[in-house]
Amino acid sequence: MFLSPVCSRSIPEKDINYHLDNNCSDVSIPSATQKFKSGTSSRSTQPSISSLFTPNSKTTRSDASFSQTPLSSTQRNSRKRSEVEDYRLPEQGHSKRSKQSHSDRLQSAAPLAERLRPSSLDEFVGxxxxxxxxxxxxxxxxxxxxxxxxxxxxxxxxxxxxxxxxxxxxxxxxxxxxxxxxxxxxxxxxxxxxxxxxxxxxxxxxxxxxxxxxxxxxxxxxxxxxxxxxxxxxxxxxxxxxxxxxxxxxxxxxxxxxxxxLERLTDDDITKIVTQAVERPCPAYPHLTPKILSSIVSLSTGDARTALSLLELVLSSPPDADPDALLASLRQSVSTSYDRTGDSHYDMISALHKSVRGSQPSAALYWLARMLTAGEDPLYVARRMVVCASEDIGLADNHALPLAMATLQACQVIGMPECRINLAHLISYLAEAPKSTRAYQGYNRAEAAAKMDPTVPVPLSLRNAPTKLMKELGYAHGYCYNPDYASVFPVRRWMPLMCVSPTAQAPRYE
CATH class of the missing domain: 3.40.50.300 (P-loop containing nucleotide triphosphate hydrolases)
Known part of the structure; x- marks a missing residue:
């Protein structure tokens, strides 16, 4: 006797295969002669053992479900697994179709700026x-x-x-x-x-x-x-x-x-990009008024990606949205582009300095406001104005440098936002003050002369003579103490001969 691996019943050795081929049914097992006579036809009408582990067609599963033969728990579990696998077959086909449209779904999920990229150089704008x-x-x-x-x-x-x-x-x-x-x-x-x-x-x-x-x-x-x-x-x-x-x-x-x-896109370029984007999906958007369109162009500041993002925000809003509320939402969604370590950082401080040098207080205050509202460090601006007080105002107004130093200290003590008033005070004063670059240009000429020959010795009359030996060597010989000569200054050589020039100091500009 053998123990059936499916129903755990004891089956004669000669009948074990027939028992398993008939799904462990209770039908009496025929003799070997009967099985020989029935041959293959008997097995062809009965499900094979493989039906327990492989998916059956719907017809086979339907016929089996109406069988009067009771099934063991193992058979019922096997049938349930087979049915579950059969019902998963259509899902696999759907998965293949999903894979085919995977790129389409990614494309539809991309921002508007990505979906509307030009496909040829002829469509490229700007x-x-x-x-x-x-x-x-x-x-x-x-x-x-x-x-x-x-x-x-x-x-x-x-x-x-x-x-x-x-x-x-x-x-x-x-x-x-x-x-x-x-x-x-x-x-x-x-x-x-x-x-x-x-x-x-x-x-x-x-x-x-x-x-x-x-x-x-x-x-x-x-x-x-x-x-x-x-x-x-x-x-x-x-x-x-x-x-x-x-x-x-x-x-x-x-x-x-x-x-x-690549230059920043012009307003005409941005207008063309936005207009083409609107015409592509659908030509009718009643809430995209000329005022909204001009605001998008202005807020984008030459950035096509920002313009299309703002356009997408407008198109997703209700058609009956309040135009003023929509404009306020657009302005709030745009952040100021200012990098304190990038080119705009140096470009704006250069514009501020040159506006002060050109005696343009309104322009100087504008660039100051641009920098401070974007998050610039006020100490950086104050330090630059300390340099400007000596470089550009210089000898024309000796009060400029003390005021610049006082403003620097005020920025250190007070901080933002109040110190913006101190900076505005200083920049307005420097812009309206008379200008003189005599000290600045005079040093530049002196530096150029010093680099010509850095080994030229100091004239003996100007050297220090703290010891007797140095005096005997001629140090400080011929030097005249100027306070002793109230009306006439003694003539002496103050620089090396090669450096003596009447243009050592720049002319006065006031």
Missing amino acids: QPHLTGPGSLLMHLLGSGATGSMIFWGPPGCGKTTLARLLAKRTDAIFKELSATDSGISDVRAVVEEAKGVLALTGRQAVRTILFLDEVHRFNKAQQDIFLPFLEQGHLQLIGATTENPSFKLTGALISRCRVFV
């Missing part, structure tokens, strides 16, 4: 000095020797879009990385893939363009990884940065790339 006919970039593109490039420009001016369109025009393999979340290992992987493509394509070499966004985020060691690959031609690099490449990129990398400057 930067006519780069994309216009006869430009250097278009000439290089036509010759097929674009080489590696650095795109330097403010956010939202089209750096990423232009790089993608260039790769599309040249039929190159386009790889995109961001320096914010990538490292040397990612670059090496792209390079190895590019080498493999070059080896496979042979003479008709297919180039690989690596677009590295925010390339200035790579440190000097990371930037050096590109040098051998660019020299050997394995890779073409297009880097995008919002920072000055002269300060953020190594000289070796810049020497292997062409730097193209």
Whole structure:
């Protein structure tokens, strides 16, 4: 006797196979002769043991469900698992369809600025000095020797879009990385893939363009990884940065790339981009009035990405929304772009200083307000004005420097927001004060003379003579004490002969 592995019943050895083929039913087991006569026809009408573990068709499952033969708990569990697997089959097919539309779902979830990127250079808006006919970039593109490039420009001016369109025009393999979340290992992987493509394509070499966004985020060691690959031609690099490449990129990398400057988009460019974006999805938006459109253009400040984000906010609002409330929401959603370590930091302090030097108090106060409202450190402005008090006002008004030092101390003690009043007081005074650069230019001339020959000795009459020996050597010989000569000053040589010049000090400008 054998113990059935399914129903745990004792079955004769000669009948165990028949028992299992009949799903452990209680039907009397025929003899060997009967089984021989029935042959295959008997087994063909009964489900096999495999039906316990493999999915059955719906017809088989339906017939089995109406069977009068009672099933053991093991059989019922097996049947339930089989039915569950059968019902999962349509879901697997749906999964395949889902995979096919995966990219479509990602595209629909992308922001409006990403969905509306132009697909060709003809649709690209702005930067006519780069994309216009006869430009250097278009000439290089036509010759097929674009080489590696650095795109330097403010956010939202089209750096990423232009790089993608260039790769599309040249039929190159386009790889995109961001320096914010990538490292040397990612670059090496792209390079190895590019080498493999070059080896496979042979003479008709297919180039690989690596677009590295925010390339200035790579440190000097990371930037050096590109040098051998660019020299050997394995890779073409297009880097995008919002920072000055002269300060953020190594000289070796810049020497292997062409730097193209992208300007901030004009109001006409932003208007064209927004108008085209509205016409694409649907031409009718009653709440997108000319006033709202002009506000979007003004608030974007030449940033196409910001403009399209504001447009998306407008389009998602109800058609009957209050225009004033909508405008207030747009203004609140835009943050001021000011980097205290970037170019705008130095550009604005330069504008402030030059406005003071040009005696333009209104312009100087405007740039001061721009800096302080954006979060600039007031001590930085105060220190710069201390320098301005001596450099530009100088001898024309000796009260300028004490006032600048008092303002610096006030900023240290009081702080923002009250110290903005002290700074406004100082800048207004300096802008309206008379100007003189005699001291500043006089020192510059003296410095140039001192660098001509730094080994020229001090004249003996001007040397110090604290000992008898030094006096015997002629130190301080011929020196006349000026207070002893009330009306006529003695004539003596105050500088080396080579430095004596009537133009040592600049003329007076008042």
